[in-house]
Amino acid sequence: MSRPGRDDEPDRLYTLTGGRSRAETDAFDLVTLVVSECEPAPGMQSEHARILRMCTSPTAVVEIAADLRLPVSIVRILLGDLLALGRITARHPRTAASAADLPDIDLLEQVLVGLRNL
Numbered sequence: 001m002s003r004p005g006r007d008d009e010p011d012r013l014y015t016l017t018g019g020r021s022r023a024e025t026d027a028f029d030l031v032t033l034v035v036s037e038c039e040p041a042p043g044m045q046s047e048h049a050r051i052l053r054m055c056t057s058p059t060a061v062v063e064i065a066a067d068l069r070l071p072v073s074i075v076r077i078l079l080g081d082l083l084a085l086g087r088i089t090a091r092h093p094r095t096a097a098s099a100a101d102l103p104d105i106d107l108l109e110q111v112l113v114g115l116r117n118l
Contacts, residue, residue, distance in 0.1 A: 013074055016047060023076040027083060027090050030072065033058035034079060035089050047078055052087060 028034075035058050040049035047068060054067055065075040082088040 013071070016045070016070075017074060017077045020077050022073075023080040025080045025083060028061050028076045028079050029092070030060065030062040032061050032090050032092050034061065034064065035059075036087065037089055038087050045078075048082055048087075051075075051078060051082060055088060058091075 034051070034055045036052040036055040038052065040052045044052075047070070050068060051064060054064065061072065061075060061079065064079070065072045068075060070078075079088065079090070083090060
């Protein structure tokens with residue numbers, strides 16, 4: 001027995017992406033931060049408009065997918081559309097600090113010794 005409302009899900013996803021199954025860009029992974037560059041335009045696809053409204057501050061791709069209740073692969077396609085139109089910007093958060101940004105190891109060891117002596 002199928003669940004109500006789920007039989008049309010593949011058709012809905014096909015419609016959302018215009019039949020595309022892959023994003024045209026590799027700019028988006030799960031933690032890529034997306035920021036809107038404009039307000040939604042009249043007549044814009046509702047999912048695109050929702051993305052623009054939710055990304056007024058940096059929002060991770062995985063958060064967008066969860067809020068839209070869509071697979072990440074579909075959200076990547078929608079984000080690719082918006083990126084190509086210049087309606088969003090995307091940047092990957094720094095996952096590792098550069099060596100210049102890291103504190104000096106000797107200083108950290110001195111702090112550790114000091115804490116142990118307390």
